[in-house]
Structures are given as structure tokens and as C-alpha cells.
Amino acid sequence: MANRGGPGGRPNGTAQQQQGGGGGGRICQFKLVLLGESAVGKSSLVLRFVKGQFHEYQESTIGAAFLTQTLCLEDTTVKFEIWDTAGQERYHSLAPMYYRGAQAAIVVYDVTNQDTFGRAKTWVKELQRHASPNIVIALAGNKADLSNKRNVELDEAKAYAEENGLLFMETSAKTAVNVNEIFQEIGESIVGLFVLVVGIQICRSEQSRLNYVSKIVYSLWYRK
Amino acid sequence: MPSSIKILGRSQFLKSLHHSNICTYLDIMRWKHERVALVCEHFGVPLSNYKDWSPGSALYIVKDILSGLSYLHERGIVHRALSRDNIIVVNKHIKIFNYGLYYMSGSGADVEFPIGCYNEPLCFSLDDKSLCELYYLWLLAGGDVFTEFKKEGLIRTKPPILGIPKCSYDKDHCESSSLPLIIRERDTEYQFRRITLFNTLLKGFPHTSRRLRGESKQDIPPFLRAETWACLLGINCDYQESYLLVDKETSIPTDRQIEVDIPRCHQYSELLSSSVGHLKFKRILKAWVVSHPEYVYWQGLDSLCAPFLYLNFNNEARAYACLSKFIEKYLYNFFLKDNSSVIREYLTKFKQLIVFHDPELGNHLDNIGFAPELFAIPWYLTMFSHVFPINKILHLWDSLFLEKPSYPLFVGLAILQQLRPTLLSSGFNECILLFSDLPGKYSSKIYFNNSFFFSLYTNCTVYRSAELLRQRENILFQILAGFMWFQIGANY
Ligand SMILES: Nc1nc2c(ncn2[C@@H]2O[C@H](COP(=O)(O)OP(=O)(O)OP(=O)(O)O)[C@@H](O)[C@H]2O)c(=O)[nH]1
Numbered sequence: 001m002a003n004r005g006g007p008g009g010r011p012n013g014t015a016q017q018q019q020g021g022g023g024g025g026r027i028c029q030f031k032l033v034l035l036g037e038s039a040v041g042k043s044s045l046v047l048r049f050v051k052g053q054f055h056e057y058q059e060s061t062i063g064a065a066f067l068t069q070t071l072c073l074e075d076t077t078v079k080f081e082i083w084d085t086a087g088q089e090r091y092h093s094l095a096p097m098y099y100r101g102a103q104a105a106i107v108v109y110d111v112t113n114q115d116t117f118g119r120a121k122t123w124v125k126e127l128q129r130h131a132s133p134n135i136v137i138a139l140a141g142n143k144a145d146l147s148n149k150r151n152v153e154l155d156e157a158k159a160y161a162e163e164n165g166l167l168f169m170e171t172s173a174k175t176a177v178n179v180n181e182i183f184q185e186i187g188e189s190i191v192g193l194f195v196l197v198v199g200i201q202i203c204r205s206e207q208s209r210l211n212y213v214s215k216i217v218y219s220l221w222y223r224k
Numbered sequence: 225m226p227s228s229i230k231i232l233g234r235s236q237f238l239k240s241l242h243h244s245n246i247c248t249y250l251d252i253m254r255w256k257h258e259r260v261a262l263v264c265e266h267f268g269v270p271l272s273n274y275k276d277w278s279p280g281s282a283l284y285i286v287k288d289i290l291s292g293l294s295y296l297h298e299r300g301i302v303h304r305a306l307s308r309d310n311i312i313v314v315n316k317h318i319k320i321f322n323y324g325l326y327y328m329s330g331s332g333a334d335v336e337f338p339i340g341c342y343n344e345p346l347c348f349s350l351d352d353k354s355l356c357e358l359y360y361l362w363l364l365a366g367g368d369v370f371t372e373f374k375k376e377g378l379i380r381t382k383p384p385i386l387g388i389p390k391c392s393y394d395k396d397h398c399e400s401s402s403l404p405l406i407i408r409e410r411d412t413e414y415q416f417r418r419i420t421l422f423n424t425l426l427k428g429f430p431h432t433s434r435r436l437r438g439e440s441k442q443d444i445p446p447f448l449r450a451e452t453w454a455c456l457l458g459i460n461c462d463y464q465e466s467y468l469l470v471d472k473e474t475s476i477p478t479d480r481q482i483e484v485d486i487p488r489c490h491q492y493s494e495l496l497s498s499s500v501g502h503l504k505f506k507r508i509l510k511a512w513v514v515s516h517p518e519y520v521y522w523q524g525l526d527s528l529c530a531p532f533l534y535l536n537f538n539n540e541a542r543a544y545a546c547l548s549k550f551i552e553k554y555l556y557n558f559f560l561k562d563n564s565s566v567i568r569e570y571l572t573k574f575k576q577l578i579v580f581h582d583p584e585l586g587n588h589l590d591n592i593g594f595a596p597e598l599f600a601i602p603w604y605l606t607m608f609s610h611v612f613p614i615n616k617i618l619h620l621w622d623s624l625f626l627e628k629p630s631y632p633l634f635v636g637l638a639i640l641q642q643l644r645p646t647l648l649s650s651g652f653n654e655c656i657l658l659f660s661d662l663p664g665k666y667s668s669k670i671y672f673n674n675s676f677f678f679s680l681y682t683n684c685t686v687y688r689s690a691e692l693l694r695q696r697e698n699i700l701f702q703i704l705a706g707f708m709w710f711q712i713g714a715n716y
């Protein structure tokens with residue numbers, strides 16, 4: 001497939017922060033990519049998150065599709081720019097141009113299919129190696145509504161996620177369980193991370209850096 | 225999957241059965257409340273009312289019944305309801321009736337027997353082929369099986385086909401041919417003339433090849449589109465045999481991908497969503513993968529196959545032959561394992577065309593980083609069959625088969641032109657959202673905008689300006705077109 005520098009070579013990959021209109025709220029814009037084997041339900045998850053819909057006959061994705069959605073987290077408005085990629089192994093060569101510079105990735109597998117879990121692990125490895133080091137990775141075990149046909153145990157996936165420092169949830173695009181939640185959790189952890197990283201860069205002196213970090217940790221702590 | 229869809233898919237096969245001793249099935253339809261209606265030839269006297277039992281007539285009766293039954297048995301159909309009421313005598317000739325119920329219900333799995341049965345006598349006796357045509361014209365003329373059922377309280381009824389005006393061949397010819405395509409396709413008289421004409425042309429193919437192309441430019445009668453496409457694509461007559469010889473059963477590594485793609489491909493179509501539809505779909509795709517070792521299955525091949533299967537539901541071999549030829553002609557090397565350079569080349573041409581035709585738009589799109597790679601791959605890898613519904617694809621491809629190989633690029637340009645004001649006033653995100661794969665967005669903007677499609681196939685504005693352009697800037701255009709000939713027309 002046609003491989004290029006990155007989606008349009010436009011200034012992406014930097015989280016943009018703008019001052020919101022009123023009340024001093026922040027607006028953050030994040031690039032998020034969905035990866036995973038074909039037919040695990042990536043497009044369905046996005047459709048559920050963006051439009052609140054589910055299509056039994058959701059069309060397969062060719063290349064990639066782009067969508068946006070906004071989430072409000074306390075005083076921050078998070079705008080997700082979502083790249084939903086094609087799952088077929090052949091389209092693999094296109095993937096870097098979508099995950100390059102992404103702040104977050106959701107790696108999806110299908111709880112009824114062990115092979116898709118294996119593929120998800122491969123994606124996680126690739127992201128850890130080639131994506132930006134601060135990327136927030138979430139693992140989603142989709143089609144949780146089909147738990148009677150389950151082939152990937154919850155504990156197994158949970159243990160794997162913990163080992164690798166991933167956010168983890170079992171989701172269902174069909175019944176909407178945990179769909180908004182997973183995006184929300186990603187949003188929260190990026191916002192936290194973002195404030196932290198930018199803050200550290202801004203504070204020059206060792207002392208103010210320490211102060212800043214403790215302030216952030218303090219505020220995150222009390223928000224929970 | 226509702227039983228009625230399964231039945232609908234399975235019973236398409238019945239329409240392909242033609243024999244002098246069986247009644248022909250003309251149509252199978254689904255209706256509200258899981259009802260299925262069968263339209264079948266039915267004319268004459270049932271054996272139960274037949275009086276002449278002389279040895280001579282008994283002999284031909286037995287002979288005809290046996291020959292009808294053996295025809296059915298050879299095709300794997302068991303009657304299961306053979307009775308005197310289901311054997312009809314027409315002019316000293318036997319026709320077996322009602323033979324498809326057991327078959328279409330999956331050996332009784334999808335319905336409970338016995339089934340109520342209402343007959344719709346079509347009162348003419350012609351050879352099979354013209355009976356199907358006549359039925360098609362009856363539908364066009366406003367005939368509706370279900371209305372007939374309702375009107376008559378499910379009693380036998382005479383359809384209004386008998387009231388069709390007699391049409392002479394050349395009368396009003398010019399008048400209706402200037403009407404928009406959508407209207408022409410629904411005009412009974414016009415279609416009658418076109419079908420008659422195309423029947424002659426198709427019979428005379430390949431000698432009539434030029435005339436057929438010429439007439440197809442005006443329009444292709446939907447009733448004969450499958451045959452016409454096969455001729456326009458230049459399918460050889462040995463396609464049945466070559467399809468038979470391909471191994472479509474042994475499992476191959478691509479199976480999983482094919483299996484997950486088929487249930488997501490144009491499933492609003494009842495035929496394509498039926499279980500028989502899925503089976504045929506899978507066989508055709510597997511046949512293509514197996515017999516083209518130089519190519520691989522890219523997601524999107526399923527969409528490409530859909531229109532051919534839809535048109536040739538009872539002729540898998542022809543659907544397969546059309547698909548193979550189509551890829552050879554219009555998507556040469558797009559299905560290589562490493563197709564990146566082919567696609568990049570094609571999209572570069574597309575970009576050049578945009579910039580050349582509309583520098584303002586081209587520059588804007590370039591500035592915001594809105595590259596064709598991000599939205600046009602599904603367009604060209606599937607010749608738009610992934611992004612438009614089947615009824616639109618049929619018209620688009622009608623023209624594709626007749627125009628220059630650069631035509632798809634102009635279609636892409638026409639789509640951008642149609643959204644020009646929005647594109648020009650938007651940034652990257654808004655632009656790409658216009659083309660994101662979600663249903664709704666795309667469709668409300670382009671799919672259902674009929675005026676756009678009218679303009680597209682009845683000499684669309686962009687295409688026309690491209691004609692102007694060709695005259696004005698002949699040289700550059702020729703380079704462009706020449707390139708396209710080389711690129712995708714290598715097999716002409
Ligand atoms: N039961 C159930 N089915 C689902 C769920 N999510 C998706 N599906 C179905 O799974 C199939 C595949 O979903 P898609 O969203 O197209 O999968 P995808 O990962 O985008 O696939 P590619 O585009 O080929 O990469 C569709 O038929 C969906 O209807 C779910 O949560 N539960």
C-alpha cells in the first residue's frame with residue numbers, strides 16, 4: 001500500500017493545548033489509533049463511541065478511517081482524533097503512518113478468538129518498540145457479550161495487561177458496555193501524563209520541577 | 225438470519241431451471257411478516273380434471289412426467305408433493321408444477337409443511353425466455369404480486385399484463401431516450417424496445433460488438449445487464465469449464481479473512497445476505513485466489529465481487545469470469561502482494577488531475593495535508609464498490625466499461641468537485657470526516673444525491689469540462705490518458 005510520511009505530514013503527533021473559551025477550562029487534542037486483527041470490532045467500537053450506534057453488518061475497513069469525538073473530563077475537554085485501521089495482516093505496512101505520533105492506542109482482540117489475542121500481543125510489542133515512548137496503550141477484549149463462547153480468559157488478559165503496563169477492559173460494542181469507559185480512562189491518563197510532561201519541560205530549575213511534580217501528583221491523587 | 229432470507233437465496237436456483245415439462249419459476253419475493261411469494265408459470269388443466277385417458281394420451285402423459293422428473297432429479301431436486309393437482313396438461317403436453325417447495329425450504333427445515341399455495345396464472349404460453357421477459361415487463365408496468373394478492377383476497381387473478389399497450393419498434397424512439405436514465409429504466413415501453421434490441425445484439429456477439437458498445441452508451445437494459453457486461457468485458461465462451469476445474473473447497477490460509485469479510489459486504493441486499501449467497505460468494509473468492517497465484521486477497525476484493533455475484537446469482541462461473549476480467553482490465557497489479565508502487569502511481573495521477581483541473585482546490589488540499597492516500601485507497605482498490613450501494617455501482621460501472629481507462633480518475637474528481645465549497649472552507653479534520661467510512665456521512669453527501677449521478681453518467685459537468693480541456697490542452701491530457709492506458713490498460 002502507498003506508504004507516506006504520515007497522515008498528510010500535517011502537524012500531528014504533538015498534543016495541542018488551547019485555552020478554552022470560558023471558565024479557564026483546557027482543550028486538549030489527542031491522536032488515538034485502533035489496532036487489532038480483522039473483524040475483532042475496531043470500527044464497531046469507534047461507531048459506538050462516536051455515534052452511539054451498532055451495525056451488525058459493519059463494513060470492513062480498507063486502509064483506514066478517521067473520526068473525531070469530544071469528551072469532557074472535569075475541567076478539561078479532550079478531543080480525540082481517531083484513526084481506525086484495517087485489520088488484515090496485509091495492511092500492516094500502513095500502520096506506522098497511523099500510530100506514529102499518536103498519544104494513545106487501543107489494541108483490540110475478540111474474547112471468543114484466541115488467535116486475535118496473540119495478534120494483539122504482537123501489536124503491543126510493536127507499539128512499545130516503534131511508537132512514541134509516552135504512548136498510552138489500552139487493551140480491549142471486545143465482544144464481551146459473547147462470554148458463553150469465550151476463548152480468552154479474563155484473568156489471562158488482565159495479568160498480561162498488568163505485566164505490560166496497559167490499561168485493560170473487556171468491552172462490547174454491541175451492548176455498549178465499557179466503551180465510553182475505556183476512552184474516558186485513556187483520556188484521563190493522557191491528560192495526567194500530558195500535564196506532567198509539559199510541566200516538567202516548562203520548569204527549568206530542579207526545585208520548581210520538584211514542586212510542580214508534587215503539585216500534580218497531589219491534584220491527581222485527590223481527583224480520584 | 226430469518227428463514228425467508230434463506231429461502232430467497234436458495235430458490236434463486238429454481239429460476240435457472242428450464243425444461244419443456246416443468247413450469248418455470250419467474251420470481252421469488254420476500255414480503256412483510258416473513259411471507260414469501262413465488263411466481264410460477266401455471267397454465268392448463270390439472271391432471272385431476274383431465275378427461276382424455278385413451279392409451280395414446282396416457283403414453284405421452286407418462287413419458288412427459290418422467291422426462292420432467294428426471295430433469296429435476298439430475299439437478300438434485302426432489303418433488304416431494306407430486307399429485308394430480310401438481311401435474312398440468314397444456315396442449316397435449318405435461319408440465320410439472322410446485323416442485324421447488326421442498327428444495328427451497330432446505331428440505332423442510334425452514335418452514336412447516338404443508339404450505340398453503342396460491343397460484344397466479346399468467347395467461348400466455350411462450351417459450352421460457354420470453355416468459356421471463358414478459359414477467360419483467362409486467363413488473364415494470366406496475367404489476368405487483370402482493371397488491372394482486374391483497375386485492376383479490378389471495379384468490380386467482382388476472383394480472384394487468386394483458387393490458388400492456390402494443391408497442392411498435394420505432395415509435396417515440398427519440399422521445400424517451402432523452403429522458404433521464406432512472407426514468408427510462410422504469411419505462412415499460414422503452415425497456416421492451418431495448419430488451420428486444422439487446423437480445424438481437426447479444427445473440428450476434430461478437431460480430432455486433434461495435435453496435436453493442438454504441439447502444440450501451442445510451443443505456444443498458446437492467447434485465448440484460450449481466451449478459452451485456454460479460455460481452456463488454458470480453459468474456460470467452462469457455463468460462464463454465466474453467467470455473468469447474470478450479471478447486472474451491474480445499475481450505476487455504478485466506479479462508480478466515482474471506483469468512484469474516486463476506487458477512488460485512490453489501491448485506492442490505494437480500495440475495496447477498498442469504499446463506500446461499502454467502503456460499504457462492506466464498507466459492508468465487510476462493511476460486512479467484514487459487515487461480516491467481518501472482519495476486520493475493522486484499523480486503524476489498526469482496527466488494528469488487530459483490531456486483532457480479534448480484535447480477536449473476538445463478539451463474540457463479542460467469543460472475544467469476546467477470547471478476548477476473550475486470551481486475552485484469554481495470555485493476556491491473558492492484559492485487560499484487562506488494563502493490564504499494566502501483567497504488568502510489570495511480571494516486572499520484574489522481575493528484576495531478578486535481579491540481580491540473582482545479583489548482584485552487586488542489587493547492588488547498590495539499591496545504592492542509594489532505595492526501596489521496598488517506599481517503600482514495602478504498603475508492604480505487606474497489607473501483608468505488610466499497611463506498612457506493614450496489615444500485616449506484618451498476619450505473620457507474622456501465623460507463624466504466626465504455627469509457628477511457630482514465631474514467632475512474634474523473635469520477636473521483638467529480639466527487640471532490642461536488643464537495644468543493646465545503647472542502648475549500650474546511651481544515652484537515654473536517655475534510656477527512658466527509659469521507660470517513662461511517663454510514664450516513666458519505667451517503668447523505670454523495671450516495672443519494674441523484675442530481676450528482678445524473679450529471680455523472682449523462683455527460684457529467686466535470687467530464688464535459690474534461691472534454692473541453694482535452695481540446696484546449698490536448699498535449700497534457702494525452703500524456704495523462706496515455707499513461708493510464710499503459711497503467712491499467714496493459715491487457716487490452
Ligand atoms: N456480538 C458482538 N459482535 C460484535 C461486537 N463488535 C463487533 N461485532 C461484530 O463483529 C464484526 C466485525 O466488526 P468490525 O467493527 O467490522 O471489525 P473491525 O475490527 O473493524 O474489522 P476490520 O475493519 O476488518 O479490521 C461485525 O459483524 C460486528 O457486527 C460486539 O461487541 N459484540
Ligand SMILES: [Mg+2]
Binds near residue numbers: 042059060084085086
Ligand atoms: Mg473496521
